[in-house]
Amino acid sequence: xxxxxxxxxxSWSDYQQNNEVQEDAADLxxxxxxxxxxxxxxxxxxLVF
Amino acid sequence: xxxxxxxxxxxxxxxxxxxxxxIPKRVPVHTWMDVTYVMQYAGVDVxxxxxxxxxxxEMIEIAAKTFQSDVExxxxxxxxxxxxxxxxxNFVMGSSGQIQHPNTVxxxxxxxxxxxxxxxxxxxxxxxPRLYKNLDTTPAKRAMVFSKAMKVYNDYYSQIxxxxxxxxxxxxxxxxxxxxxxxxxxxxxxxxxxxxxxxxADIRRYPEKVIEACEAILPMMVKAGIKPWSSxxxxxxxxxxxxxxxxxxxxxxxxxxxxxxxxxxxxAAGAPALLFVEHDWTRFLDYLNExxxxxxxxxxxGDPKLIKEKVGKKHIISGLYPLTxxxxxxxxxxxxxxxxxxxxxxxxxxxxxxxxxVAIFLQDAKPENLIAVNEFVKEYAQY
Numbered sequence: 366x367x368x369x370x371x372x373x374x375x376s377w378s379d380y381q382q383n384n385e386v387q388e389d390a391a392d393l394x395x396x397x398x399x400x401x402x403x404x405x406x407x408x409x410x411x412l413v414f
Numbered sequence: 415x416x417x418x419x420x421x422x423x424x425x426x427x428x429x430x431x432x433x434x435x436x437i438p439k440r441v442p443v444h445t446w447m448d449v450t451y452v453m454q455y456a457g458v459d460v461x462x463x464x465x466x467x468x469x470x471x472e473m474i475e476i477a478a479k480t481f482q483s484d485v486e487x488x489x490x491x492x493x494x495x496x497x498x499x500x501x502x503x504n505f506v507m508g509s510s511g512q513i514q515h516p517n518t519v520x521x522x523x524x525x526x527x528x529x530x531x532x533x534x535x536x537x538x539x540x541x542x543p544r545l546y547k548n549l550d551t552t553p554a555k556r557a558m559v560f561s562k563a564m565k566v567y568n569d570y571y572s573q574i575x576x577x578x579x580x581x582x583x584x585x586x587x588x589x590x591x592x593x594x595x596x597x598x599x600x601x602x603x604x605x606x607x608x609x610x611x612x613x614x615a616d617i618r619r620y621p622e623k624v625i626e627a628c629e630a631i632l633p634m635m636v637k638a639g640i641k642p643w644s645s646x647x648x649x650x651x652x653x654x655x656x657x658x659x660x661x662x663x664x665x666x667x668x669x670x671x672x673x674x675x676x677x678x679x680x681x682a683a684g685a686p687a688l689l690f691v692e693h694d695w696t697r698f699l700d701y702l703n704e705x706x707x708x709x710x711x712x713x714x715x716g717d718p719k720l721i722k723e724k725v726g727k728k729h730i731i732s733g734l735y736p737l738t739x740x741x742x743x744x745x746x747x748x749x750x751x752x753x754x755x756x757x758x759x760x761x762x763x764x765x766x767x768x769x770x771x772v773a774i775f776l777q778d779a780k781p782e783n784l785i786a787v788n789e790f791v792k793e794y795a796q797y
Contacts, residue, residue, distance in 0.1 A: 366683060369535035369637045405498045406534075407594075410638045412500075412546065413520070413537060413606050414595055 375411055421586030425484045426647070429588055429766075432730055433646035433686075433708060437763035441756060441795035443788050444591060444732065444766050445483035447773035449490045450512055451580040452477045454776040460511030464494040467570055471577045478581040481781070482788035485588050486578050489772065493570050499563045501548035504606055512774070519605040520544045523616060526623035529607070541607060583653030592688060593648035596680075599628040599672040601655045613656070617668055628672040636679045644685035649710060651688050652676075658693040670701055681706035688712065691733070699724040714770045718758045731759055732766040740769075740779035740787065748783045749790045756795045767791045 368376050377399050380386070386394055415423070424439075431438035438706060453460045463469040470490055473766040477488035492513040497505045504518045520541035521529060529536045543550035548559045578590060597605065603624070604613040616624050639650040657669050677687050687709050694715040695702065703725045712733040713721055721731060735755055740748055752767070759765045769790075773779045 366636070366681065367633065369534075369633055370533050371634075373532075373535045373538055380668075404568065405564070406637070407569055409534070409537060409542075410634075411567065412542060413602070414599055414638075 374406060418584060418586040422583055422588060425586065425588035428484065429591070431648055432763065435763075437797050440797060441760050441791060442484045442588070442766050443482065443747060444485045444768050445481055445773070445784065445788060446768065446771075447477065447481070447487045449473050449477075449488045451773045451776065451779070452488050453511075455480070459772055461507070462511075464507065464511055464513070467573060468568075470574065474574070474577055475581045475584075478585045478587060480785070482785050482792070483587070484792075485591050486582050488578075490570075490574050493567060495566045495570070496545075496563050499548065499559060499566060500546035502546050504545040511760070517609055517611075518545055518606060519609045519612060521612075523608070523612070523620065526627055530623070530626050533631050533634050538648050545606060546706055549795045567719060568642075589647065591647070591649060592651045593640060593644045593685065594641045595651045595653075595680075596635045596676070598652060598654060598656075598669065598676060599631040599635055600624075600669045601653075602631055602635060604656050604723070609762040610656075610659075614659075617660075617664055621667070624668055625671075628668065632672045632675060635676055636683075639676070639680045639687075640683045640685045644683070646686050646708065649688040650680050650691065652696075653690040654692055657698060658695060662697055665698065665701075670698075674701075674705065675724050676724065677705045677709060686710070690714075696720065703728055705729070707742070710766070718755055722759055726759065726764055730764050730766060732768040733770045734759070735767070735769045735787075737769040737771045737773060737779050739785040741777055743783065745783055745786050748787050752787045752791055753794065756791060760795050760797075763797070767795065 368398065376401075377395055380398060425442070428440065428442040432442065449470060450460050450464075453463045453469075456473060456476055458469060463473070472488070472559040474486065474488050478486050481487050492505055494507060494513065497513070504517045505513050505515055521536075525536070525540060528540070543556070549556050551559070580587060604610060608616055613624070639652070644650060657665050660669060678685055684720070686706070689709060689711045691711050691713045693701070695713070696716050699721065707728050708730060709724065709731065710730040713731065714733060716734065718734050721734070725731065735752060739751055743751070756767065769779070773784070
């Protein structure tokens with residue numbers, strides 16, 4: 366499935382592309398970044414459902 | 415294993431058997447009621463209770479132990495404190511304390527190209543400030559209002575969902591049947607963006623734009639409908655709205671293509687759908703039968719025999735019991751109706767007993783009748 370794209374949504378691959386991600390901490394950075402992106406997405410959808 | 419844990423396991427197995435294409439030990443019973451129905455039953459002030467997280471949690475527990483459903487029946491879908499912070503115009507509290515959904519317009523017809531270019535950005539830039547007036551302000555203030563509202567949303571649901579899981583275990587119920595929600599692209603465009611009257615005009619004036627918009631919205635709806643915890647037992651709930659109001663030709667052109675893609679993509683991702691088939695879909699039963707096998711369909715209206723024949727071999731059927739009979743019928747009349755439906759829909763499996771609507775008002779569904787019917791089905795509908 367294609368990755369979801371929007372100017373206002375930062376996927377993990379977008380994040381890696383736009384930031385210098387410390388390789389040996391990438392897993393920790395992802396788990397402390399991506400869930401919050403997803404929470405904003407989920408909340409946004411709740412507002413229009 | 416405790417007695418309640420054993421009961422939860424047995425009840426979960428009823429749904430697992432259905433989802434895996436086996437005939438369960440008996441027909442599972444899944445009743446849906448808005449938490450405000452439980453508030454009325456418990457005699458609390460609905461207008462005040464909508465603002466109180468602890469009361470919401472009490473209502474969830476009362477529902478779990480009272481209404482004889484195999485799954486927690488109370489649903490908490492609308493949060494007044496969030497709407498208050500946002501200045502919602504699309505969800506407002508009525509005089510009885512119920513949260514009502516007035517007809518609203520979040521998007522104008524000249525904005526189709528902007529929506530099609532980036533639906534998520536468009537939602538934030540244009541739709542939300544129209545539906546939530548406190549977001550119609552400076553960027554800094556908008557960010558603050560959004561943050562406050564999202565904090566309340568998370569505070570509430572981070573307690574409500576674990577509470578539902580806890581009371582389900584405490585009272586030996588099955589796990590929740592819903593993982594998340596999404597919407598058919600055409601319904602999404604109609605519901606809070608263009609409105610019923612707006613979309614009805616648009617399919618005549620800008621048919622290509624409507625089709626393009628549905629295609630553009632589809633990836634956002636797919637994303638909304640898949641969660642890491644999605645499974646055949648924890649499904650993606652999709653209430654269906656507009657199809658019965660469309661001519662068949664318009665349904666085929668505007669509604670069906672992206673709706674079908676949505677359900678197929680969800681199923682392929684391990685997130686099968688639980689459709690609430692609102693109003694009368696009799697004209698579209700053959701289409702529904704084309705959806706991936708094992709889609710659950712909770713029907714509001716229709717001929718149970720025809721539905722069983724057309725879609726009941728491939729899909730899981732629920733609904734069709736007229737909830738309002740519980741409000742005006744005698745206990746025996748209510749039980750007789752349940753027997754009639756079970757006799758039609760249960761043979762061969764693929765059936766969950768549900769009412770045709772979510773219970774909202776106490777006068778529409780007398781609790782004593784609702785409980786009697788659920789008890790009867792659990793006793794009678796054994797395989």
